[in-house]
Amino acid sequence: MVTTKDPAAPRAIHDGGSLLDSENRGFEPEFLKVVERLEREDIADRELRARGEEGYNPEEGYWALAPATARLLHVLIQTVVPSRMLEVGVSHGYSTVWLAHAARLTGGHLTALEYNPRVLEIARQNLAEAGLTDQVDFVLGDARETLTTIGDEYDFMFLDCWDRLYPEILPKAVPLLRPGGLMTTDNVDVDEPGSIEFRRLLSAYAGIETTNVPIGTGGLEITTRRQD
């Protein structure tokens, strides 16, 4: 899979670069202010990474999903109307702000898993600034463990932790997907060997139907578990 390791990877197939006025209509100013700041900070972070800046720690980079992918998730959530939403991999909270905003629109609630306490603290502040704290429960810890403790089924899931961990994350995440629910995974590029293996593992689960949308960095895998 691309992006989370390769700063030189193409930023986006469609990164939402030129927004129509209507794309920002109906969003609160405090939400847009945080989103736009995080988009600027993510670009600056990518530039530092690409330059190989001394002291740069990739584990604490932004690695934010592309704006167009965020908007796709925001639209999907409004059509699925999930009650229980799950995110794996928060970083500074760019995707979390979008998911939490969609949760507020649809009356859902988000559980967000992250194992780096430093980026999680920044994400908490960003959610607070966007006025979205009430929509999210953050769980600090390694998702390979916390996925086994958070219980129940989820109607919507967004996987965006380190790509190399997906083979370990999938066996714990897929059983949490409610039949008829939607699971989305970022940075899945159908031509890339790691992604090919990811898609092979995913499609081996009973009842799973999955497809790939070439958007953002690599692509977004969109998956459902069929109702029996």
Ligand SMILES: C[S@@+](CC[C@H](N)C(=O)[O-])C[C@H]1O[C@@H](n2cnc3c(N)ncnc32)[C@H](O)[C@@H]1O
């Ligand atoms: C690609 S970034 C997430 C970007 C974020 N979703 C966004 O779009 O703004 C990956 C994040 O997953 C976290 N992470 C990686 N492996 C993890 C694990 N096993 N458990 C919990 N968090 C993990 C990293 O610390 C990092 O913050």
